[in-house]
Amino acid sequence: MPHDTQFSTRQRILGAAEELFAERGFAGASLRQVTAAAKVNLAAVNYHFGSKDNLIEEVFRRRLDELSHRRLERLAEVNRSVAPTLEAVLDAFIMPALELSLDREGGSVFMRVLARAFAEHNSNLRKFLSDNYGHVLKEFAAAFARLLPHLSKDELYWRLDLAVGALTYAMADFGMIQRRSGETERQHREQMARHLVHFTAAGLRA
Amino acid sequence: MPHDTQFSTRQRILGAAEELFAERGFAGASLRQVTAAAKVNLAAVNYHFGSKDNLIEEVFRRRLDELSHRRLERLAEVNRSVAPTLEAVLDAFIMPALELSLDREGGSVFMRVLARAFAEHNSNLRKFLSDNYGHVLKEFAAAFARLLPHLSKDELYWRLDLAVGALTYAMADFGMIQRRSGETERQHREQMARHLVHFTAAGLRA
DNA sequence: CCGCGTTTCAAACAAACGTTTGAAGCTTAG
DNA sequence: CTAAGCTTCAAACGTTTGTTTGAAACGCGG
Numbered sequence: 223m224p225h226d227t228q229f230s231t232r233q234r235i236l237g238a239a240e241e242l243f244a245e246r247g248f249a250g251a252s253l254r255q256v257t258a259a260a261k262v263n264l265a266a267v268n269y270h271f272g273s274k275d276n277l278i279e280e281v282f283r284r285r286l287d288e289l290s291h292r293r294l295e296r297l298a299e300v301n302r303s304v305a306p307t308l309e310a311v312l313d314a315f316i317m318p319a320l321e322l323s324l325d326r327e328g329g330s331v332f333m334r335v336l337a338r339a340f341a342e343h344n345s346n347l348r349k350f351l352s353d354n355y356g357h358v359l360k361e362f363a364a365a366f367a368r369l370l371p372h373l374s375k376d377e378l379y380w381r382l383d384l385a386v387g388a389l390t391y392a393m394a395d396f397g398m399i400q401r402r403s404g405e406t407e408r409q410h411r412e413q414m415a416r417h418l419v420h421f422t423a424a425g426l427r428a
Numbered sequence: 429m430p431h432d433t434q435f436s437t438r439q440r441i442l443g444a445a446e447e448l449f450a451e452r453g454f455a456g457a458s459l460r461q462v463t464a465a466a467k468v469n470l471a472a473v474n475y476h477f478g479s480k481d482n483l484i485e486e487v488f489r490r491r492l493d494e495l496s497h498r499r500l501e502r503l504a505e506v507n508r509s510v511a512p513t514l515e516a517v518l519d520a521f522i523m524p525a526l527e528l529s530l531d532r533e534g535g536s537v538f539m540r541v542l543a544r545a546f547a548e549h550n551s552n553l554r555k556f557l558s559d560n561y562g563h564v565l566k567e568f569a570a571a572f573a574r575l576l577p578h579l580s581k582d583e584l585y586w587r588l589d590l591a592v593g594a595l596t597y598a599m600a601d602f603g604m605i606q607r608r609s610g611e612t613e614r615q616h617r618e619q620m621a622r623h624l625v626h627f628t629a630a631g632l633r634a
Numbered sequence: 635c636c637g638c639g640t641t642t643c644a645a646a647c648a649a650a651c652g653t654t655t656g657a658a659g660c661t662t663a664g
Numbered sequence: 665c666t667a668a669g670c671t672t673c674a675a676a677c678g679t680t681t682g683t684t685t686g687a688a689a690c691g692c693g694g
Contacts, residue, residue, distance in 0.1 A: 249456035340602040341547040343451050380623040383603035384594045391593025396546040399589050417586040425631040
């Protein structure tokens, strides 16, 4: 296994694919556009990933492995504390996503790709995400259940679903709110996270 | 202008396109798949709509004209009442969408297509939607502003954005909540609308 | 410095894409 | 009944799609 060249080619493809998938969708972005943007040969995708579908999965895996790990880490911290609050659990879920979206090049773009995955009714993709990262949502659901014991199971699941909706929508920048001129991207996203936690906490408590 | 045949062909194309756009996206659904599903000739799309892009716009126009009209109608009713509530304004926005999604064939599918439009970063499509239906959101924003006078303009816009997010997500069935076995589609959606109003009202009031 | 496994490359593959064409099939008015 | 105007149709247009190929280039251990 060589080192730098292979790594670099793989990484460049993943980066370009992420960007183009966010912009044009999985079907809308062609491998020729991806390889051109990555400045690699067309055949490199099938050499390194086997197929376009595998490339798509790898784009998710690269980011979600770390994102899931950080979320569970912060959730464990919250659970260890003496008096966990709803806001603290929401923070544990939202802050890692915020940090990722503020990462050097690509992080913010990935949240748009993730939102695309929700829009796709593609059952293979949904199964892949559910199989590999479903346990994260399960753990958070349990934490919320502990904090909202007065809610029925049904009631709780409905509200969590809606909270995830607001979160997904906001993180993917679907909305109409634009960054203000005197504001950095970081400031904009931090304020968004603040409103997000406040809004969903109120909704969950109802 | 002929009557039945043309009308039927146009309508069949729109119906099939709506379904396939929801399932596979705008780029993912080909005109050959659409015309095959509609049982019409391939060339019929370009004859009746001019291009695939025009077909996409027409899919939106067919549903949104009526949806927007009903929303404004109900909002006007609420504004005429002696004491409008947050829940009543939310109802005015959500109930017409619920009714559409319960319509005979296609209504529920359209909400998924609409959510795709948010996922697409396509500026042409966003401009089309904003130009033709932006005034509806404006009127609702004004109604909310009147009911939440203690909020700053910024604060209000952030919360509205998040509310639209939860709404879009829920109506498009992005979530993980499945219809329960003993439950009709109508019951499921009505319950969803109930939770949606309750959740977003709490979030808006914060 | 040679040879072998890995990676890149240009080229080609069949299939599918949106769109166009011109003739055939209709329906209706005169 | 004929002529005119829509609508449908099969076929083909040139592109673009994902994937495959076999040879060239590369990097490194022996």
